Amino acid sequence: MNWFESLFFEQSALQAVCVISVIIAIGLGLGKLRICGISLGVTFVFFTGIMAGHFGLAIDPAILKYAEDFGLMLFVYELGLKVGPGFFSSFRTGGLKLNMLGLGLVLAGTATAIALSYILAIPMTDMVGILSGATTNTPSLGAAQQAINQLGLPAEGAALSCAVTYPLGVVGVIIAFALVRKFVARKSDYEPHHQGESDNTYVAEFHVTNPGIGGLTLRDIHKLVTTNFVISRIWHGDDVSIPGPDDTLSIGDRVLVITTEDEVARLTIFFGEKSERNWNKPDINWDTLDKNLVSRTITISKPQLNGRRLDSLKLRKHYAVNISRVSRSGIRLLARPNLILQLGDRLTIVGTPEAINKVGALVGNSVTDLKDPNLAAIFIGMVLSLIAGSIPITIPGISVPIKLGLAGGPIVVGILIGRFGPHFHMVTYTTRSANLMLRGIGLSLFLACLGLDAGGKFLDTIMRADGLIWIAAGFIITLLPSLVMTILSMRLWHLDFGSAAGMVSGAMANPMSLTYANEITPGDDAPVAYATTYPLSMFARVVIVQLLIICFV
Structure with missing residues (x-):
């Protein structure tokens, strides 16, 4: 049985493939289970990786870093490539309003995080992880870790704080929607207020x-x-x-x-x-x-x-x-x-x-x-994504330039290639199934490696007083802005509940809350608002966490 033990416990390229594959397979299987009508889907891969790390499974650090970065880049780039053709069109009329409200939610959550950092004396290197977990935005965690590493500081705290706050980040938005539905929403709020907004004609x-x-x-x-x-x-x-x-x-x-x-x-x-x-x-x-x-x-x-x-x-x-x-x-x-x-x-x-x-x-x-995927556009885009993500951007008043990194660069390039690639006769079309497959592979790789990296100290972190404070801070960052923005968007900006819930889900990068909203509202307002808001909000979060590190560390 020595060969079997070496396959899973002796660090090598083969062992890394086996461990990551098992984590993803188990995580995807468990993610289909529904508890109170809610399933975590691919997100459960993250928690499976944490449990594997807690029980001592580990892979070569260089391979772990490569698989994590490659998965993140593949997921984000494919997302940008998919939404790119209709991204700029979505800014017309209702799309512009949704994106502005989404950015308002992003800024509200960021302000809450800054305030809690001072009130609870949480270092910003840990708070960016809490913010990423509370908003279920793993690409922003990747950007935060890169910014922390550029300053020569350990990024372990960010990964751990993200891991312990992520679960309540998932359900916190759903709790906010349930509260609005129970105590605030009226019957008229379930009727689409802007019919045809999802259709530009x-x-x-x-x-x-x-x-x-x-x-x-x-x-x-x-x-x-x-x-x-x-x-x-x-x-x-x-x-x-x-x-x-x-x-x-x-x-x-x-x-x-x-x-x-x-x-x-x-x-x-x-x-x-x-x-x-x-x-x-x-x-x-x-x-x-x-x-x-x-x-x-x-x-x-x-x-x-x-x-x-x-x-x-x-x-x-x-x-x-x-x-x-x-x-x-x-x-x-x-x-x-x-x-x-x-x-x-x-x-x-x-x-x-x-x-x-x-x-x-x-x-x-x-x-x-059209079934054959156009792989050339994918790999050309990845090279351009690395170039775009490595360009230093100087902001007046900030001594250290920021970079889009592996999270921001791919989505910007993906959107631009998806929208303008055909102007240069670049074939960017990919079938929906192929795009979902590539995005799923990328996200699964990233979550499995992220969880495996943080799993060794996960339970010990929860048992510490700091861990409980992190969880409380993350839940406040999730619940309070989501609750307030959902109500304000319905009452002040006259969105129907479906559009408001989709906008909040997109700004919070929370597909689970989108599923909940879609089940309780008629029509396609919730998913359309989610798709409209998600790219810009995710890009904003990727930039904001880097600014937080530069300004407050």
């Missing part, structure tokens, strides 16, 4: 009664207004047609317009009158509008179209079809002529069945071709 029907535009072509009409809109169909009496730039509008015509909800009032004045019919219901059968015209969704799967402008395809000229919307990473975009197409974009197209089939052949329309 809005469909409206207008009656042309404005004599100022009668007799003008669509090309001339688009020159008159700066509003972005696409006319999908025109009714001349009972005849329905797909409009082209040289088609003329007449008084009495009806037009079906794709725009944003904020522009509806302006377009109503421009065209003359808005129909009361709701064209945004999910059960509308578009094919019944005209027996010769159908609406279909096709997918861009040919790599050579990646980075091309929509108008360069000349679909209207060659095929007499109209593109009304483009769906990208769950965000529906207006089909503007200058829109840069990306591999994986889904085009909503109106035309005859024969013409749509020809356009489908032109763009590929093959989901099978």
